[in-house]
Amino acid sequence: MAHRRIGCMLSGGLDSSTIAALVVKNAKEMGITYPVQTFATGMEGSPDLAAARKVADHIGSEHHEVVFEPEDGLAVIEDVIYHLESYDITTVRASIGQCPRLLSLVKLPLIKLPRYVLTFIVGMYLVSQYISTKTDSVVIFSGEGADEVAQGYIYFHNAPDSTKANTESHRLLNDLYMYDVLRADRTTSAHGLELRVPFLDHQFTGYYLSLPPSMRQPKNGIEKYMIRAAFDTGLLPNDILWRPKEAFSDGVSSQKKPWFAILQEFVETQVNDEDLRKAATTFPHNTPKTKEAYYYRKLFEKHYPGKGEWIPYYWMPKWSASDDPSARTLKHYKS
Numbered sequence: 001m002a003h004r005r006i007g008c009m010l011s012g013g014l015d016s017s018t019i020a021a022l023v024v025k026n027a028k029e030m031g032i033t034y035p036v037q038t039f040a041t042g043m044e045g046s047p048d049l050a051a052a053r054k055v056a057d058h059i060g061s062e063h064h065e066v067v068f069e070p071e072d073g074l075a076v077i078e079d080v081i082y083h084l085e086s087y088d089i090t091t092v093r094a095s096i097g098q099c100p101r102l103l104s105l106v107k108l109p110l111i112k113l114p115r116y117v118l119t120f121i122v123g124m125y126l127v128s129q130y131i132s133t134k135t136d137s138v139v140i141f142s143g144e145g146a147d148e149v150a151q152g153y154i155y156f157h158n159a160p161d162s163t164k165a166n167t168e169s170h171r172l173l174n175d176l177y178m179y180d181v182l183r184a185d186r187t188t189s190a191h192g193l194e195l196r197v198p199f200l201d202h203q204f205t206g207y208y209l210s211l212p213p214s215m216r217q218p219k220n221g222i223e224k225y226m227i228r229a230a231f232d233t234g235l236l237p238n239d240i241l242w243r244p245k246e247a248f249s250d251g252v253s254s255q256k257k258p259w260f261a262i263l264q265e266f267v268e269t270q271v272n273d274e275d276l277r278k279a280a281t282t283f284p285h286n287t288p289k290t291k292e293a294y295y296y297r298k299l300f301e302k303h304y305p306g307k308g309e310w311i312p313y314y315w316m317p318k319w320s321a322s323d324d325p326s327a328r329t330l331k332h333y334k335s
Contacts, residue, residue: 007037007137012051015143041066087300125187132191145200148172155317162213
């Protein structure tokens with residue numbers, strides 16, 4: 001499987017849970033004696049932490065939890081944008097915490113429990129930093145790519161037909177390097193880790209995309225139906241296997257106070273109405289339409305002046321009137 005020790009990112013959603021379960025299963029079959037480590041992140045009480053914990057118990061991994069407070073994320077927004085070289089809204093939201101400076105902001109009351117629990121901070125960058133400095137895992141498996149290949153984003157429920165859904169799936173795959181996979185690639189490689197993304201394996205993607213487009217659409221109101229059905233074998237707890245899709249920045253939050261709402265409240269204090277009114281003049285390319293978008297763009301331009309065209313467009317859900325990328329704005333989002 002690998003010459004170096006392996007571990008898995010684990011959000012408790014379908015994609016990362018399936019990969020982690022398969023890695024643990026195959027590791028045991030191959031005679032690997034060390035426990036596979038899994039890593040989850042979120043605010044206290046977040047859906048992702050609870051779901052990941054359940055998966056880890058089920059598959060028997062050595063589980064680590066990375067817990068953060070909202071103020072810790074807000075303190076490093078500028079550093080996140082600097083490291084990402086992006087002002088895309090959803091990329092920034094999901095990447096808060098991608099900065100070593102966060103380590104100095106957090107108190108670390110480590111408690112010895114049967115499972116290693118690390119009260120730390122948020123984000124793939126710090127998870128990767130922790131893996132690199134505190135463990136000997138080097139090869140890290142992740143569920144990235146499944147949503148693009150298998151039409152897993154919630155907005156695919158709104159696709160007019162299978163042909164347009166197929167076209168959108170291919171577009172997402174072509175642009176992966178600028179958006180969702182950007183976070184995973186930058187944050188793991190920065191700490192000398194080797195990322196593995198099985199859902200983007202060329203043999204898997206080639207086969208899956210060769211199936212009739214109508215088979216790859218959401219079925220019975222459930223996205224990624226074929227993948228769920230294929231692994232309905234006891235590999236995962238049933239409620240995890242059929243768990244509705246969560247956007248990363250929402251899954252790490254509580255439903256009562258989502259991360260994107262916390263960010264919006266914060267930027268209200270950072271951008272005035274006049275700035276937003278003149279946004280088209282200030283930023284003619286990818287003009288910010290919200291104060292959150294304006295704030296991110298302002299910080300990006302501070303470090304990369306005149307480089308706004310690095311980002312060709314804002315990642316937004318298709319077939320939706322929403323001007324916000326959060327899954328919570330779509331009617332198919334679970335209540």
